Amino acid sequence: NADPQKTAFLLRKRWTLYSVTPLYKFSDAHLRDYGRLLSAFIAAEKQKGLAVEIGVELDIKVAVSCLPDLKGSDHDQAAILVQLLSRSPAFSKNSEDKLIWSGWFCCVSGDDLPENVPEDFTCLPLFLANGAESYTSIVGSWFQKTFDCCFRRLAISPLSLSWMAAMWTGCKVDKTPSAIELIFSVPCLPQPLDISYAIHPEDAKALWDTVQKTPGEITQEEVDVFMDCLYSHFHRHFKIHLSATRLVKVSTSIASAHCDGTIKFLQSQYLTGVLMLLTELAISQIQ
Amino acid sequence: HLATSLPLPSERDHLRPRIDMIVFMCDIKSKYSLKNVEACLAHVDASFFLGKVCFLVTGVGRVNYSSVEVNAIWKLGEVYCSPVLFCELELDGIRVATAQRLLRMLQICAGHVPGVSALCFSSLMRHSADD
Secondary structure: OOOHHHHHHHOOOEEEEEEEOOEEOOOOOOHHHHHHHHHHHHHHHHHOOOOOOOOOOOOEEEEEEEEOOOOOOOOOOOEEEEEEEEOOHHHOOOOOOEEEEEEEEEOOOOOOOOOOOOOOEEOOOEEEEEEOHHHHHHHHHHHHHHHOOOEEEOOOOHHHHHHHHHHHHOOOOOOOOOOEEEEEEEOOOOOOEEEEEEEOHHHHHHHHHHHOOOOOOOOHHHHHHHHHHHHHHHHHHHOOOHHHOEEEEEEOOOEEEEOOOEEEEOOHHHHHHHHHHHHHHHHHHHO | OOOOOOOOOHHHHHHOOOOOOEEEEEEOOOHHHHHHHHHHHOOOOHHHHOOOEEEEEEOOOOHHHOOOOHHHHHHHHHHOOOOEEEOOOOOHHHHHHHHHHHHHHHHHHOOOOOOOOOHHHHHHHHHHHHO
16 A cells, blocks of 8 residues: 555645556656656757747756556556756755646556556656646656557546445545535536535435445445435436436545546545556456 | 337327337437336236347447346247347447348338338347257
C-alpha cells in the first residue's frame, strides 16, 4: 500500500482522466532522458508560436519520475509522474520552481492484469492530468509520437458512477464523513436542469450495510437495490423518478467522480482502491 | 398503436383491432424505462410470448450514458423467450432498418406471410440460447 506522505500531493486536486494504449519501447531507466526530450519539445512548440500563455515568458523545466508505491500487484508497471515547472523572473527571488502542470500514468490492476502483452510494450492504461489543457495536449502529443500510443478521454457511465457511489458509501473513514452527494441531469428539457441529492453519510452507510451480504464483495444486484432505495425515497418526497434521469456526479468522503472523466481523491488509504476501479474502466475503454 | 404503460384502458376495448405483436421499448439511458417494461409484462397474456413479443432497446449509440446493464435485458429476453433488438433512434439509417425489421416481424405475426408463423421466432430463440 502506498505511503500516505508520498502520495499526499495527489489528494484534493481534480484530475482529468484518459485511457492510454500500451507504450512501445518505454523504459523507466530513461526517465531523465525523456524529461530532457519533452522539455525540448515544449520549447520547440513555443517557438512555433503555440505559446501556451500569451505575454508570459515561461522557462519550463520537465521532471519525470517514478512512483514505485502506486501499483496494484508486482506485475504492474510502477506509476510514472511528469511535472512541468516554471521559473519565471517574478519568482527569481525565491529560487523554488513553480509547479504549473502535472500528469501521471499508472496501472493498478490487482490480480487480473492485461494478458498477452507483447514484449517491448509497457501497460500504463490510466493517465491523470491536472493543469492547463494546452499543456496536457502538448505532453500528450509528445508521448503519442514517441511511444506510438493513443490517449482518449475516459468517460464514466452512470452505471459505473452508481457502482462507485455504493462502493465508497461502504468505506469507513476516520474523520467525520461528509455527505454523499449525487447529481443527476434531467434529459429532454428545453433548459438544462440538474438535481442534487445529498444523503447523510451515516444513513447511507446504514442502508448499504443492510444491502451488502458479503463484506469485501459487491454485486451488481446489491448496487441496484441500494440505488433503487435511494430513488424510491426521493420519489416519495418529491414525486420525481430519478431513475429516468442520468447520474452525472458522485461525491463522497473517499473521492468525487464526474461522468466527463474527472476524479478527486480525498482519502489516501483508499487511493489504491479507487485507482484500481479507474484502471479497470480505462482498460475496458481501450478494448 | 403507442402506449406508455399497460393495461390498455378498457373503455376502448371494443374499438381496438386485434393485437398481433407487442414491442416493449426500453431506453438504455433510463433505468425507469426498464422498470416500466418489467411492470407491464405482467399484464400481457401468456399466448403473446409465443413469438408475438419483442424487446427493443434504444439509445445504444451512447454507451457512456448507459444506466441499464445490458445483461439485465438479455436476461429479460431469455426469461420471456422473446428476441431483443438494439437500435439507436438518433441515427436515420439504423432507425429505418429497425422499422423495416419490425414491420417484417409484424407481417409474420399477423399471418400475412405464408408458411411462416410467429412460432418460428420462439424456436430461433431456443437455438441461439443452446449455442
